[in-house]
Amino acid sequence: MATATSPDVSERGGRCADRSMRTALTLVCHASTEATTDTRFPTDEPLDERGAALAAAAAGVLARIDEVWCGPARRCVETATAMGRNAVVEPALRECDFNRWRGRALADVQADEPGALTRWLTDPAAAPHGGESIADLLARVGRWLDARCSGPVRAAAVTHPSVIRAAIIHAIHARPESFWRIDVPPLSCTVLRGHEGSWTLRSTGGAP
Helix, strand or coil: CCCCCCCCHHHCCCECCCCCCEEEEEEEECCCEHHHHHCECCCCCCECHHHHHHHHHCHHHHCCCCEEEECCCHHHHHHHHHCCCCCEECHHHCCCCCHHHCCCEHHHHHHHCHHHHHHHHHCCCCCCCCCCCHHHHHHHHHHHHHCCCCCCEEEEEEECHHHHHHHHHHHHCCCHHHHHHCCCCCCCEEEEEEECCEEEEEEEECCC
16 A cells, blocks of 8 residues: 555555556454364364354454455355345355365374374475475466455355465465464454555454
């Protein structure tokens, strides 16, 4: 966002599709599930009881939002619904594809495939699980994000920690290796601003 105090910020943010528009995009991480609590790679599990209650209590976050999208996973749809919104399902907001690691505990993968897990955590191009690499995820989310500059709108997306990390990296042009250095807890909110052809990170915080 170009301002008198930071005239070069449009060169640092991710590129938007239309330089003349302004967008405020709030990225909401889905509420907790059993996989979240157990540190497992997710499948398509529902919210746990606590997550559903906390999502309902946070309904005010989306009250003044004009348009709401969500990932196709059950936990994203249930989070948006609990927060009082009938979100539009957006396939580009889907979780990273963990393929054969889906449903497995992180500790079990570490015990059985330590080398593969290390490659996955250190090389953004690696996909030892046979699914989607972090580099592929970053490209997918970047394309979706830059297509959102379609008009002055207050929008929100209920999605996954991996997608929100990717959006932050794209917005500020961080190195892909920074992916694992971004903490995205359940129901946390990250706000991006799109203006004059770039995205900037406005704020990020804990669960409401």
